[in-house]
Amino acid sequence: QTVRLADYEPPAFSVDAVDLTFDLEPQRTVVTAVLQLRRTGGAPGGPLVLDGENLDLLEVLVNGKKLSPPAYETSEDALTVFDPPEALTLETRVAINPKANTRLEGLYVSNTMFCTQCEAEGFRRITYFPDRPDVMATYRVTLRGDKAAYPVMLSNGNNVSNTDLGGGRHEAVWEDPFPKPSYLFALVAGDLAMVEDRFKTQSGRDVTLRIFVEHGNEDRCDYAMDSLIRSMRWDEERFGLEYDLDIFNIVAVSDFNMGAMENKSLNVFNAKYILADASTATDADFANIESIVAHEYFHNWTGNRVTCRDWFQLSLKEGLTVFRDQEFSSDQRSRPVKRIQDVRALRARQFPEDSGPLSHPVRPDAYIEINNFYTATVYEKGAEVIGMMQTLLGQDGFNDGLRLYFERHDGQAVTCDDFVAAMADANGKDLSHFKRWYSQSGTPEVTVTSAYDAGKKAYTLTLEQMTRPTPGQSEKQPLHIPLRIGLLGANGGDLDLVSDSGALDGGLVHLTEERQTVTFTNIPDRPVLSVNRGFGAPIALNTDQTDADLAFLMAHDSDPFARWEAGQQYATRLMKAAVTAMASGEAGDPKGQDAFVAAVKNILEDNSLDPAFKALAITLPTEEFVGEQLPVVHVDEIHAVRAALRRKIGADLQAEFRAAMAANEVREPFAPTAEQAGRRALRNAALAYLTADYGPEAAKLAKESFDRADNMTDTIAALSILTEVDGPERSAALEAFETRWKDNAQVMDKWFALQAVASRPDTLSHVKALTKHPCFDIRNPNKVRSLVGAFAMANPVRFHAKDGSGYTFLADSVIELDSLNPQVAARMLGTLGSWRRYDADRQALMRSALERIVAVPVLSKDSYEIASKSL
Ligand code: ARG
Numbered sequence: 001q002t003v004r005l006a007d008y009e010p011p012a013f014s015v016d017a018v019d020l021t022f023d024l025e026p027q028r029t030v031v032t033a034v035l036q037l038r039r040t041g042g043a044p045g046g047p048l049v050l051d052g053e054n055l056d057l058l059e060v061l062v063n064g065k066k067l068s069p070p071a072y073e074t075s076e077d078a079l080t081v082f083d084p085p086e087a088l089t090l091e092t093r094v095a096i097n098p099k100a101n102t103r104l105e106g107l108y109v110s111n112t113m114f115c116t117q118c119e120a121e122g123f124r125r126i127t128y129f130p131d132r133p134d135v136m137a138t139y140r141v142t143l144r145g146d147k148a149a150y151p152v153m154l155s156n157g158n159n160v161s162n163t164d165l166g167g168g169r170h171e172a173v174w175e176d177p178f179p180k181p182s183y184l185f186a187l188v189a190g191d192l193a194m195v196e197d198r199f200k201t202q203s204g205r206d207v208t209l210r211i212f213v214e215h216g217n218e219d220r221c222d223y224a225m226d227s228l229i230r231s232m233r234w235d236e237e238r239f240g241l242e243y244d245l246d247i248f249n250i251v252a253v254s255d256f257n258m259g260a261m262e263n264k265s266l267n268v269f270n271a272k273y274i275l276a277d278a279s280t281a282t283d284a285d286f287a288n289i290e291s292i293v294a295h296e297y298f299h300n301w302t303g304n305r306v307t308c309r310d311w312f313q314l315s316l317k318e319g320l321t322v323f324r325d326q327e328f329s330s331d332q333r334s335r336p337v338k339r340i341q342d343v344r345a346l347r348a349r350q351f352p353e354d355s356g357p358l359s360h361p362v363r364p365d366a367y368i369e370i371n372n373f374y375t376a377t378v379y380e381k382g383a384e385v386i387g388m389m390q391t392l393l394g395q396d397g398f399n400d401g402l403r404l405y406f407e408r409h410d411g412q413a414v415t416c417d418d419f420v421a422a423m424a425d426a427n428g429k430d431l432s433h434f435k436r437w438y439s440q441s442g443t444p445e446v447t448v449t450s451a452y453d454a455g456k457k458a459y460t461l462t463l464e465q466m467t468r469p470t471p472g473q474s475e476k477q478p479l480h481i482p483l484r485i486g487l488l489g490a491n492g493g494d495l496d497l498v499s500d501s502g503a504l505d506g507g508l509v510h511l512t513e514e515r516q517t518v519t520f521t522n523i524p525d526r527p528v529l530s531v532n533r534g535f536g537a538p539i540a541l542n543t544d545q546t547d548a549d550l551a552f553l554m555a556h557d558s559d560p561f562a563r564w565e566a567g568q569q570y571a572t573r574l575m576k577a578a579v580t581a582m583a584s585g586e587a588g589d590p591k592g593q594d595a596f597v598a599a600v601k602n603i604l605e606d607n608s609l610d611p612a613f614k615a616l617a618i619t620l621p622t623e624e625f626v627g628e629q630l631p632v633v634h635v636d637e638i639h640a641v642r643a644a645l646r647r648k649i650g651a652d653l654q655a656e657f658r659a660a661m662a663a664n665e666v667r668e669p670f671a672p673t674a675e676q677a678g679r680r681a682l683r684n685a686a687l688a689y690l691t692a693d694y695g696p697e698a699a700k701l702a703k704e705s706f707d708r709a710d711n712m713t714d715t716i717a718a719l720s721i722l723t724e725v726d727g728p729e730r731s732a733a734l735e736a737f738e739t740r741w742k743d744n745a746q747v748m749d750k751w752f753a754l755q756a757v758a759s760r761p762d763t764l765s766h767v768k769a770l771t772k773h774p775c776f777d778i779r780n781p782n783k784v785r786s787l788v789g790a791f792a793m794a795n796p797v798r799f800h801a802k803d804g805s806g807y808t809f810l811a812d813s814v815i816e817l818d819s820l821n822p823q824v825a826a827r828m829l830g831t832l833g834s835w836r837r838y839d840a841d842r843q844a845l846m847r848s849a850l851e852r853i854v855a856v857p858v859l860s861k862d863s864y865e866i867a868s869k870s871l
């Protein structure tokens, strides 16, 4: 049941127009579909095959005439009409049960509202249709339902009529003039509150902007609305891209598998990424809302106006749209801080994926279940590939390429090749070598060695690249890797770079071979090397930098990313050494750590740095990151070493952290600005260091902070410390929080997650108890992610407990969840795939958890694919 890119065939029939009628009832919705079909491919005279799953077929008509078998046939996943005319009107009527839809794909009920999720293949759970993105049609949608229960009834495009049908029912008709693939179809019906604003486009179109939420949440939409308006303006200014309809709707729903969905003019969001105010949302929540609202809005051009030919091309729209939302957030906030956060996320999620059993290229070539390919590789590495193209072409060249892409492909379903061709043609450049980034999986490892010739005043770098074999790809070829390089002189400033092949534009070196050298001339003394500035290429780097070099870069690098990175590398080195020593029973070398602590002190006291950057720069790499740099992940040692280093930094820099807390206290009223968020981040990072030993003093300090907090960021920062302490402060704070927020599902998610990530030994028993908490609901994906997901993916020391209890718990949860919501179940089990990285005992336990999952008699394709490929 593997689908392959190599097997792509154009559709046999195109659909020009779709007319859908929904008679909405939670347990039995009748869907009537009238399709105008035309043969455009396939064997002449061949049957018409439509996708359909879980549909109760009531009738089929061709050109108005009712068919009966054997003129048609249905199976588990298709409707086949034999001997169809070359052009035909096909009418089908089916019944579906949205209330029983726990998969949250297709039409389902969330609380009391109807909503849809069709990407990637949910439309086939609504009606029979050629459910593939290269079939684009215009849609007219008639919604009929109970007036009191569903006063609001929405679909894509324009609302062309509303009619009272009598008997308490009403009807709304929507028409979308833009042809679209079925995955962009949406409908929403419910008793919803609405917040409205307006936007005037640069060409003068007046657009009505509406956000629909459950009643009571109207006053928590301001930030999402403001983010939408800023996104619309930014896309005009940066790319000249303007909105194309008179209305843009967003609906927030409580039960949603993913973050959000870009359905044409009717974006549907996980409520978590819309609703926010000072008392319930953290600064991170606000930043997420801003970037996800932007992401979905940007899809209107990159995804909707130009869409994907097939699902292997998913990164065509996702990588590009992530790149666009990252650029937007960088312009709205601090560019370096955003870059550091994005790289942290890439390393946390994409690097492990790319070095494990599920490694796949940005453009995958095979899948069993496409929902499993909405991955960090397709999204985040895909965005890095776009970013590298911008580096190669320059911002103007990149903009020209994008313009040509829309000129050529507006209204079409295209491929990643088409995108790169537009970039290349607009710039008269050959990107054929660069394009390997789309097809080759694995993180390239680049090794840089340096040699200084004092006599010739020449500095030579030898650059080597290597990509390890990944599943299905044993041979790897060299990639085109753009590397931004700087050489720091003794005073910390950048030296002018003149290489043997001429001046280097912005320090950019193109590594295209397996091994290359570059010599810089006129270098007075041995310089300090800064390489892959800005993290311009998504690679792993080995250098011969010394500890002193790293400390020097931490203090002086003109590239803020590289400055942060030097600290991360330095800390990683120290922790790796300590873990290796501890694992072999030796004592560590705390002396080596003093120089690092001094470098941290330097950062804290550097008045030229903004607080948000400082907060990131003093945060140690995660346990997971350190684990990846080691041949075997020594779970307990890594945890112990990192905790000890944090305690040491906290103890050595007490006075500095107290000063940082005081200096960064936000005294003015809360605002979700990057500036205030930065001060809160530094203040709370300082607090975390001061309380790193979780002793009685720490408990008191954190509790004080908890009691004083007037915003969710500070509350959560304090509570996350308190969940680790043993004193009475812990339960007092958890209970106070619960009492205050038990009626707010979104806030309770944070309460679940904090307890799930606590490193204390009794965490798993707490997690198990919390699955019985009245606020927990295994049918709600946010709840599952907050409790089970947080435990399995963000608590290495407890998830990987030596006795295997964490693995057993995860397998049990996945198995239970798989029968309800396969998509979410499959996402939970990815962590087990890294079993090869652990010691023999853990390997065996992780594998047996995977084997238990694979052995489940009725397992979804989703979980089967992840679990079987992981073994
Ligand atoms: N296209 C949506 C977004 O990135 C995500 C849809 C996810 N769908 C899925 N089946 N996994 O913005």
Ligand code: ZN
Pocket: 295, 299, 317, 318, 321
């Ligand atoms: Zn997207």
